[in-house]
Amino acid sequence: APAIRLEDYSPAPYTIEAVALDMQLAPKATQVHARLTIRRLTDTLPGTPLVLDGGGLELTSLSVNGVAIPVESYTVTPDKLELLSPPSEPFELEIGTRIDPDANTQLEGLYRSSGTYCTQCEAEGFRRITYFLDRPDVLAVYTTRIEARKSEAPILLGNGNPVESGPVPDKPERHFAIWHDPHPKPSYLFAMVAGDLAHVADSFTTRSGRNVDLKIYVEHGREDKCDWAMDSLKRSMRWDEEVFGCEYDLDVFNIVAVSDFNMGAMENKGLNIFNDKYVLADQDTATDQDYANIEAVIAHEYFHNWTGNRITCRDWFQLCLKEGLTVFRDQEFSSDMRSRAVKRISDVRLLKSHQFPEDAGPLAHPVRPRKYTEINNFYTATVYEKGAEVVRMLKTLVGADGFKAGTDLYFQRHDGEATTIEAFLACFAEVSGQDLSHFALWYEQAGTPLVEVESSYDATAQSLTLQISQEIAPLPGQADSKPAVIPIRFGLIGSDGADMSFDKVEGAEVRQDCLILSQRRQTVRFSGVSERPALSLLRGFSAPVKLHAPEKDQDLAFRAAHDSDPFNRWQASQTLATQSLLRLVRAAEAGEELVADSVVLDVFGSILSDGSLDPAFRALSLQLPGEADLAREIGKNVDPTAVLKARDALRAALGSTHMDLLRAALSQRESGPFDPGAEAAGKRALANQALAYFAASDASDAALIVNDLFDRADNMTDRLAALTLLVHGDLPGAQAALEAFRNRHETSSLALDKWFMVQATAPLSSTLETVRDLAGHRLFDENNPNRVRSLVHAFATGNPSQFGRPDGAGFSFVADHVLALDARNPQVAARLLTCFRSWRAYEAQRSSHAEAALQRISEAENLSRDSRDIVDRCLQ
Ligand code: BAL
Ligand code: ZN
Known part of the structure; x- marks a missing residue:
């Protein structure tokens, strides 16, 4: 094409x-x-x-x-x-x-889902x-x-x-x-x-007095799972009035939940259609993560009413105009509903795990692409999540007031139009008086800038000098890169843990706590710095870049305890764990004994025992970087088995070292009526994180305690956490728990998705066989996108060591599914195929197996335009 x-x-x-x-x-x-x-x-x-x-x-x-x-x-x-x-x-x-409609298996246009006629028209x-x-x-x-x-x-x-x-x-x-x-x-x-649908009804009065009938339509019998979605909708409507000045404009707002849906949801004017995964929730079937996702997706689709519907895109290249902005808006909404720091950390984790690999491999593209053969393949983490980061940087640069004035002008000037990124940026340039032409490069250039910082402190001169460079590694179709405008929020932390003042800065523009980089290389000199500071850079993750600023483990440990920016506090503990894990990976590759660094064990112990911190924040800080995160850091010659071993070794060491603290944390698990709110969810997250380390420890009663939680759990978060530990740790009781879970949730297809997913993501050598069997299970349905995602996609993206088996059987299995799926639903097939995008990063044996799987897909006859596009780009 x-x-x-x-x-x-x-x-x-x-x-x-x-x-x-x-x-x-x-x-x-x-x-x-x-x-x-x-x-x-x-x-x-x-x-x-x-x-x-x-x-x-x-x-x-x-x-x-x-x-x-x-x-x-x-x-x-x-x-x-x-x-x-x-x-x-x-x-x-x-x-x-x-x-x-009945013959429409690609789920675009008019089709039927469980007998209900529904449509999906974006994009074509x-x-x-x-x-x-x-x-x-x-x-x-x-x-x-x-x-x-x-x-x-x-x-x-x-x-x-x-x-x-x-x-x-x-x-x-x-x-x-x-x-x-x-x-x-x-x-x-x-x-x-x-x-033939049931519904729940409510109403909302807009700030100018318009009464809006709200309805959520679901299959009969599911009405009692709509409360959270309805509550989220009303909060979204109010928030958009208060924060962005956007009011709803029809007499009704309808949401329909269907079980067969390619995307998450769709913002059709006045009639949002949702994947039911982002509507239905109750204590027994939805995890806390599901509740948070529902809140975010309901808000996202609602917010599109202004950013997408009233002001839409001139052409599909401008997709980020509505998506990046709307993701930014839903992130801000969730931040206001929950802990801002926890939300920011979660969003950055997602960005790094989904967008960074996309931006570093054969599928890299600018936030606003310049060409496509199949637009469905551009509903990507780059357009959405990096697009939101670009809006966030824009807000940092023009300031909160400038941002508000800019969005006001955008809504007023472009209401009823199909417009462009240039028109959007012009509003902010106009109200702020800033020239944003250099900033616009973020929309044009693919790849994640690597920002390297070397610092030196001169005690006599009381000055701190930073040598800073920025670079994007060559990408297909982008051999060279230009330096971008990069806002780096920062702080200089003194030995008392407080941020220090300084007199002046030369070599870069500084606005409040933000250093604005714009050149390939810059030397920045701070004077009036009274002692050697611990350098806290990229606070709040103020720009979507990779930061390399060499820092000793002890300095990282200090910042993990003292950085006044909660995001960087978290980042410091993650960086520390990453450095330690990378040393363990090298040891595993060399066949050496795996001994965890004591400084990491100490920092994690401090976080575990610090009752002054928000439980949700502690839970996140205690999570180790994932296997895929480590593979991304390693970058080339990746051996996922060594990565898994390293991570397992550190988990076991953390569990055994802190067994008493973990026992104490477990005993604090709260009982009482279920509350899906962020605070209660944070406590569950912390308890389950503690349980995970306990399960990895050498405690003789570990399996017993996990089985006990599984049996007693009165909510899906805890039940699934326990099941995951049993199955992934191959602990006694795992098979019985799987059977009990399936029996309990036989009629809830969203809960059954979790049953498939837990098994697909188990890092066990038997998993591929299990997944093959599950693909033939009576409860598997190859026509239901959620079910395919919960088994095949989960295996390919959530199980690095087994998808990346050295014999290539994992790749081959996924390739078979891509080919089978391609004939029925090209969009879902092409999405699954993107899991091969980092194939060149594997060590030689694995990458040759992955390449063979891609070749086999490429040689198939009648491949859809969707899959053809992805496979061609992966192999280019
Ligand atoms: N517009 C497609 C689904 C979404 O981003 O809301
Ligand atoms: Zn959207």
Whole structure:
């Protein structure tokens, strides 16, 4: 497929101003009638052909201004409809198409999930419903009439506000509903749902007094799992008014949860459709992480109403315009709902584990890509998470007030438009008076800058000198990099643990506590520094960079105890653990004895016993870097078995060294009624982290205590934590616990996903066999994306030592699944395929096996455009 390039953007020659859709639903033959009001743009020559996008469509009728048009005046294929000489005056084009929702396994366009008709149109699914200018810069007002058998689909939902509904004359078994959305929108925000659904209802009054009916629709019997989602929605609506000044703009806001969904959720105007994983929660089936995710995703989709829907993207290259900004907004929301420090640490962990490897390998791309062959492959951690980091840096640079003024201007100036990153940045440049042209490089350049800092202190001159450089390693299509604007928040910590003052700084701009780098190499000199400070750099992770600032273990331990910035306190303990683990990896590779460093054991002991710290923060600080994090640090010639051994050795040493402290922490586990809030969740996280180390220790009663927690747990967080320790540690009782878990949750598919996932991520040599068996289990469903993700994807991304088995069998297994899946659901297949992206970092034997698996995929016939794109880039 030819690449689509940003530089080739031009507006469509025609626009579609209004859409009246009539959808006659039937499982195998849904009839769609679209009446499009089309206008030629003034720059378009009369007679210019009109080319509409299609996707596997069957045309059943076609007329212009009410008159069927002769066959010689158009050409049609399932993927394209071309009017050779359309009227030069505004006209109405009526198109009939027939589609088969039941046959739609790719879950784009109109499909059925557990019998419910639903749609997914972003990015290019609307063209699978009718022929259209299916691009985000064509904004139309939609009216949708939905008609279905009343018994099959008593609930009929569309975008916007409900207008009318009732029985269909002369067809007693059918009924209809009409929905009208007054806000012009791109086709990717179209949605429709029809099915036999239950709902919960609530309401919200906006700050200007608009009453909004809120409803969450779910399968019957799941109504009692919607409370948290509804509560999150109301909090999101209020927060967006208070913090961003954004008010809701329709009479209803509907959310529908479906069980077959490619993405997490979708922000269709007034009718969000969700993967049910991000809606349904109760004590028995959802973990604390699930609760936090639901809160964040509900907020994210709601926030899109302004950042995405009212102001949308001119073209798909601008995807980060809505996604990066909206992720930033949902992160801020969660920070306000929970602990800001804990949220920041969690977000940075996610960024480093998902985005950094993407940015360092063959799939690296700028936050705003310049070309794509399949846009579905650009819903990436780079566009989303790095995109959010870029917005965060923008806020740091222009300040909180400048940021507020900039977003106010953006909302006011671009409301109702499809726009660009340039237009977005211009708002902030204008209100702050800052030139942001150099900063804009963050949108253009791929790769994670490596910032190296060497410091020297001169006691006589009382000065501190930093030699700073920044560099991005060469990437495919990006041999050289340019230096970026990098805001480095910092502090100089004195021996008393407090931040020190200094007189002046030369060699870089400093604004408050922020050093602003802009050159490849800079020498920065602080004067008036009264003693050698401990240097705390990149506080709050103020820029998405890799920081190398050599620091002794003792200095890291000092900062882990004293840094006034909680993020850097956490980072100091992580860096310390990482350095220690990397030494253990080298020892494991050399076949030496693995002896843990005492300074790490001490620091972890202090955190464990420091009751003054927030439990959630302590839990995070006690977590070791993951196997994949260590592999990323090692960078090349990675042997995941050595990494696993090193990590296991340190876990065991931590457990055995601190057995008494751990026992004490375990005894503090709280009982009482379940509370899903952040504070109670933090206590559970700490208790379960302590349990994990205890399970890794040489305590003779470790297995007993874990089994006991599994049996007694009254919530999913604790039950799953115990099950994971039993299964991953191959402890006595593991098989019985797996069976008990499956029996208990046989009818909850989200809980069963966890049952598959625990087994898929066990770092055991038997796991591949287990996973193979599970892929043939009666409860496995290869058509359900969540189930595939919980087994195959979890194995490929959450089990580095077994996916990366030295015999290549892990790679081969995943490749088989990519190929099988590709024919049914290319989007999910291509996403699974991205787990190979770091294949060149393995040691030689493993990387040759991984390459062979990729070659086999590449040579398959009829590979989808989605998978072709990923495999080609991985092998390039
Ligand atoms: N727009 C796709 C799903 C999301 O990012 O909200
Ligand atoms: Zn989004």
